[in-house]
Amino acid sequence: MTYDFSQTNQALLENLRSHFGGKVQQAALELGDVQLEVADTDLLEVMKELRDLPQFSFSLCVDVCGVDYLGYGQAEWSGDKSTSGFSRASAKQNLTTVSEDQKMQPRRFAVVYHLLSVELNHRLRVKTFPVDIDLPVVPSMHDIWPGVNWFEREVYDMYGIRFDGHPDLRRILTDYGFEGHPFRKDFPLSGYVEMVYDETEKRVKYQPVDVETRVLVPRTIRERSKRPASPAVVDEAQAAQETPAT
């Protein structure tokens, strides 16, 4: 059986709520895991206390992860009922061509930290949303957990989120001289450039990519998989389910 965290997590959640109070924007259980949302201005202070206070003692920062919420909840194939055959799939939306306005949506980027306490055997997920979307910045956790060094470099490389106070914020995974941030949702899967060998110049060089991005399986969202927003919505969805499909 999978280890049951429910009691430790409930206790941790109450501890967090009573200690931090208004400093955390949200503290809740997400599929049994404790999840905090902290404003980027308070992040450094909260994290330091999470490491140092004996009731938390999160001595390890296991993971730092960037997220781009552009296009969250958007399907390329909509509708639960079959109406117009295969043409439904052509109504797909391509995130690489969204307008600048859409790209500036608030809460587009997030940085997610996974903390682990070896001493008390519990885990915590901390999320923060950088405010400025054009030039997202969050404070670096390097002084608290030196192990996050490369993770923050990776998030910077992949998402272009900058870490204030990081000692050596260089790209890490992409090629020397790479342009753009490949894990952003508006960056195409095939990339922009490809490497070829030029017979006349006798060297390898970059050229614009000639791969056409195809959608083999359209992104589909079913009503039953969506999180109910409010009780009223639940009733409506249930009513729709109970109605026999025509």
Add this chain to the structure above:
Amino acid sequence: MPEIKNYSINFGPQHPAAHGVLRLILEMDGEVIEKADPHIGLLHRGTEKLAESKPYNQSIGYMDRLDYVSMMSNEHGYVLAIEKLLGIAPPKRAQYIRVLFDELTRIRNHLMWIGAHALDCGAMAVFLYAFREREELMDMYEAVSGARMHATYYRPGGVYRDLPEKMPQYDKSKYRSKSRLKKINKNRQGGLLDFIEDFAIRFPGLIDEYETLLTDNRIWKQRTVGIGVVDADRAKALGFTGPMLRGSGVAWDLRKTQPYEVYDELDFQIPVGKSGDCYDRYLVRVNEMRESTKIIRQCIDWLRQNPGPVMVEDHKIAPPSRVDMKESMEAMIHHFKLFSEGYTVPEGEAYAAIEHPKGEFGVYMISDGANKPFRVKIRPPGFVHLSAMDEMSKGHMLADVVALIGTMDVVFGEIDR
């Protein structure tokens, strides 16, 4: 007397001791390292982004190609995250099969590590011994999944199929005498479980062979004792997990502290080091192989006595049987929908971690309710360990860098992803 200046050395990316494509820029003062700057990413394939563009089940094969010496462990982390989002648990027999293959994978990973580590430090023979056993482990992978390395065997909701009743045997060949054929087929007469049991009985003796070559070897000790020392607090601050953390004396193993699958029903010990140097990490890993053998034997006993399903019954997630598809329209629709559209996963986010041979392998997954993940983040253990390279190698000699790469057990498939 000419003036001696600091200079930098470019180590790799094509160097036999770089374990793949590690490029190290070393700043040297004579033969002493002042700064090590690893350049990684030469094997970056964007696995996480690729996984976002495919239905959930189609990315299991990508996970094999992360840490390509412990394939099934990577799959395990991935399917656990999906199962957590779906809120399902595989049948007990599938859990035992997963544990069995996780431990076989651990042995397989550690054999690769011990061979390469010893070879880097100048002991050729261990490599040959380790690869002899690794071959048998590959045969087990092949028997159960059809592939020697990239198995794609674990599925959300169980495993792809039950263990085969019959172990494949070597064929007659004009290059092989009859007596030789009989000898190599001797332990392949029964099923896969018999073959694994035969291995598990012999394997502790084989570990003794490696230990004879290394544990009290004067040269081996000179190369590893006191090299790359990390104390417990520093190891935690650096985010070390797995044998790298246990080598520093922290008794932390997810199989014990946060058991997943059936690890809480099994009897095994967690080896822990003391001084946090390369030699202690060596001892930890060697003893882990012995403990894995114990777990494997317990799994074999259980699996022999308890036949049953190895996949959940929900045909929205698991394909229906071939026979049903011939007769039932519903089964055929399920099959078609599953292999074209896949299944949609409830909106939410989950982090699932397992004790991978190299440390904590975690998968953080965000679903927006679609048939493809919205975000998959893989937490690779080797990435964190390699990031401590600068700190661990400072003040050591150039030759010790090779010992450090060995002790970190780096594989670039998972580091670069």
